[in-house]
Amino acid sequence: MADLKVTVAGVELQNPLIAASGTFGFGREFAEFYPLRTLGGISCKGITLKERPGNPPPRIAETPGGMLNAVGLQNPGVDHFIKKDLPWLREQGTAVIANIAGNTPEEYCEMAEKLSDTSIDMIEMNISCPNVKQGGVQFGTSCTGVESITAAVRKHCQKPLMVKLSPNVSDISEIAAAAESAGADAISMINTLTGMRIDIQTRRPIIRNNTGGLSGSALLPVAVRMVNQVYRRVKIPIVGMGGISKWQDAVEMLLAGASALQIGTVLFSDPYAPVKIASGLNEYLDRNRIAKVSDLTGQVQLW
Amino acid sequence: MKYDVMLCKITEKKQLTGDVFDLTVEAGPLAEAARPGQFAQIYVPGKTLRRPISICGIDRTTKTLRFVFQIRGEGTAWLAETKTGDSLDILAPLGTGYDLGDTRRKAVFVGGGIGVPPLLEAAKPFGENATAVLGFRDKGNVILKEDFEKNGNRVQIATDDGSCGHHGLVTDLLKDLDFDIIFACGPTPMLKAVCKLAAERKVPCQISLEERMACGIGACLGCACRLRKDGREYYGHVCKDGPVFASENVVWEG
Numbered sequence: 001m002a003d004l005k006v007t008v009a010g011v012e013l014q015n016p017l018i019a020a021s022g023t024f025g026f027g028r029e030f031a032e033f034y035p036l037r038t039l040g041g042i043s044c045k046g047i048t049l050k051e052r053p054g055n056p057p058p059r060i061a062e063t064p065g066g067m068l069n070a071v072g073l074q075n076p077g078v079d080h081f082i083k084k085d086l087p088w089l090r091e092q093g094t095a096v097i098a099n100i101a102g103n104t105p106e107e108y109c110e111m112a113e114k115l116s117d118t119s120i121d122m123i124e125m126n127i128s129c130p131n132v133k134q135g136g137v138q139f140g141t142s143c144t145g146v147e148s149i150t151a152a153v154r155k156h157c158q159k160p161l162m163v164k165l166s167p168n169v170s171d172i173s174e175i176a177a178a179a180e181s182a183g184a185d186a187i188s189m190i191n192t193l194t195g196m197r198i199d200i201q202t203r204r205p206i207i208r209n210n211t212g213g214l215s216g217s218a219l220l221p222v223a224v225r226m227v228n229q230v231y232r233r234v235k236i237p238i239v240g241m242g243g244i245s246k247w248q249d250a251v252e253m254l255l256a257g258a259s260a261l262q263i264g265t266v267l268f269s270d271p272y273a274p275v276k277i278a279s280g281l282n283e284y285l286d287r288n289r290i291a292k293v294s295d296l297t298g299q300v301q302l303w
Numbered sequence: 304m305k306y307d308v309m310l311c312k313i314t315e316k317k318q319l320t321g322d323v324f325d326l327t328v329e330a331g332p333l334a335e336a337a338r339p340g341q342f343a344q345i346y347v348p349g350k351t352l353r354r355p356i357s358i359c360g361i362d363r364t365t366k367t368l369r370f371v372f373q374i375r376g377e378g379t380a381w382l383a384e385t386k387t388g389d390s391l392d393i394l395a396p397l398g399t400g401y402d403l404g405d406t407r408r409k410a411v412f413v414g415g416g417i418g419v420p421p422l423l424e425a426a427k428p429f430g431e432n433a434t435a436v437l438g439f440r441d442k443g444n445v446i447l448k449e450d451f452e453k454n455g456n457r458v459q460i461a462t463d464d465g466s467c468g469h470h471g472l473v474t475d476l477l478k479d480l481d482f483d484i485i486f487a488c489g490p491t492p493m494l495k496a497v498c499k500l501a502a503e504r505k506v507p508c509q510i511s512l513e514e515r516m517a518c519g520i521g522a523c524l525g526c527a528c529r530l531r532k533d534g535r536e537y538y539g540h541v542c543k544d545g546p547v548f549a550s551e552n553v554v555w556e557g
């Protein structure tokens with residue numbers, strides 16, 4: 001039995017597999033399948049300062065090797081999360097990460113302050129949601145934007161702060177460096193890649209929002225490449241995600257430079273995927289006589 | 304257990320029309336937990352998303368579930384190619400089904416095309432108190448008529464071209480019927496007309512909706528539908544709050 005424990009920004013996870021924000025709700029629906037303590041952690045559905053109704057349907061379209069979504073950050077607001085969801089999540093025996101999004105730097109700061117007074121383990125700052133007009137993505141696509149918002153939130157945040165990056169940028173390693181220099185404790189990446197699908201009968205985009213975020217297997221090589229670029233640029237740990245659907249993908253992402261992983265879209269075809277990936281990872285480590293999973297991080301040998 | 308994933312062996316497979324198929328699977332605890340109007344998410348190899356298909360029949364003694372589906376694209380085409388003895392990877396039972404209430408009431412079950420299957424199990428306990436009013440394109444597309452008759456239900460058919468039963472819409476047939484409650488599933492224009500009629504007659508009406516789905520369990524918020532509660536509108540979710548809704552709670556958009 002290899003050691004699957006990892007530490008990200010001072011938070012110890014019993015294994016590197018975290019449920020990805022927006023694919024796992026606040027955990028209750030998946031607790032029907034297995035105890036949530038089998039996961040390293042849960043990144044909760046993105047929350048905003050005030051409740052948000054979300055986008056009109058259809059919000060989903062299947063794509064080759066993945067899917068588009070434009071949920072539009074439907075959520076009950078940070079206060080509701082703290083009162084109604086966090087106490088239950090806290091009892092599940094796994095790390096709890098709050099994923100926050102805002103329209104203004106002040107909103108991010110206010111949420112970070114509120115969450116700093118709770119038992120949350122980490123805050124993941126989503127500055128990369130492509131599906132709402134002001135979903136933070138305007139902060140996430142320029143170095144100055146990332147630097148100023150990270151620095152501002154840092155001042156109000158007493159918890160480990162992870163910044164989630166958008167792949168819809170020209171040089172992601174510069175963006176990561178900006179977050180690091182402004183005080184981020186970790187990077188999570190990647191969020192979805194903006195896409196569109198068109199119904200050829202009606203000549204309308206399938207998604208009512210016209211565009212949506214691409215997730216799933218199709219994203220894996222892009223995510224692996226970007227994680228490796230960022231790994232070589234920054235010192236803070238990276239939580240890697242984007243299309244991980246089996247243990248082999250998880251190993252790839254770790255080798256590219258991730259210290260922990262988030263698992264999203266594969267949950268829709270197989271809700272048990274994180275459990276299977278954890279056991280596959282363990283067997284891989286044992287077979288290769290690797291003592292701990294953290295020994296894989298960044299070990300790709302580039303040509 | 305509310306729902307779970309299970310490999311279910313196909314015990315029976317029939318073709319009902321040119322593009323509609325009828326599958327029965329051994330589903331053990333999933334069959335025991337299932338209620339009429341709930342649905343299953345069926346895995347299709349190589350696809351990111353499972354396909355939602357309504358539960359058409361529940362047999363608690365043989366612990367089997369029955370699905371009736373139409374080929375609409377790659378996923379359902381794959382499903383149509385499966386054979387008796389193959390196994391399907393099924394996540395079920397999902398959602399909130401029909402609230403049958405007092406089955407001594409006079410009920411009418413209104414189905415249109417491939418919307419008919421989820422009504423069959425719900426109509427069973429009503430026996431002769433139920434009338435199934437089923438609409439199809441033409442005679443060749445009529446499905447499940449004998450199955451409703453086996454339930455003891457009265458059956459009336461309407462076809463678009465008049466090749467079977469009434470020439471016209473199911474809502475024409477409703478005008479001459481007397482009933483205490485409506486259960487409906489079918490295309491949106493039909494559902495809208497049925498809801499309007501229910502409101503006029505002041506009878507309760509439960510309808511089953513469709514939306515594109517990812518998780519199927521209420522976690523991803525992908526399958527939004529516009530609902531109304533206490534005068535306030537909001538986005539609910541077909542996979543968890545539905546697929547069956549009280550007609551007065553549904554807000555029709557666009």
Ligand SMILES: Cc1cc2nc3c(=O)[nH]c(=O)nc-3n(C[C@H](O)[C@H](O)[C@H](O)COP(=O)(O)OP(=O)(O)OC[C@H]3O[C@@H](n4cnc5c(N)ncnc54)[C@H](O)[C@@H]3O)c2cc1C
Nearest residue numbers: 352354355356357372373375376377378379513514515546
């Ligand atoms: C709750 C519910 C119950 C259903 N019950 C039945 C049933 O009993 N029998 C039956 O024949 N059909 C039923 N449907 C419709 C069925 O899910 C679609 O026909 C099927 O998903 C099409 O998949 P495909 O791969 O063949 O088509 P494609 O068009 O290739 O599918 C592409 C994507 O769009 C989705 N999609 C396409 N059409 C629909 C639709 N109408 N509703 C939801 N998602 C759709 C697919 O799931 C897939 O993700 C039901 C749908 C819902 C939501």
Ligand SMILES: Cc1cc2nc3c(=O)[nH]c(=O)nc-3n(C[C@H](O)[C@H](O)[C@H](O)COP(=O)(O)O)c2cc1C
Nearest residue numbers: 020021022046069126190191215216242243264265
């Ligand atoms: C339906 C859906 C909703 C999502 N919602 C959020 C969200 O609220 N906040 C966020 O930071 N990321 C959100 N994401 C992005 C995922 O967390 C993840 O970054 C992305 O899907 C790539 O990983 P995957 O391919 O494993 O799904 C969402 C993804 C999906 C599919």
Ligand code: FES
Nearest residue numbers: 517519521524542
């Ligand atoms: S499909 Fe995920 S919430 Fe309905």
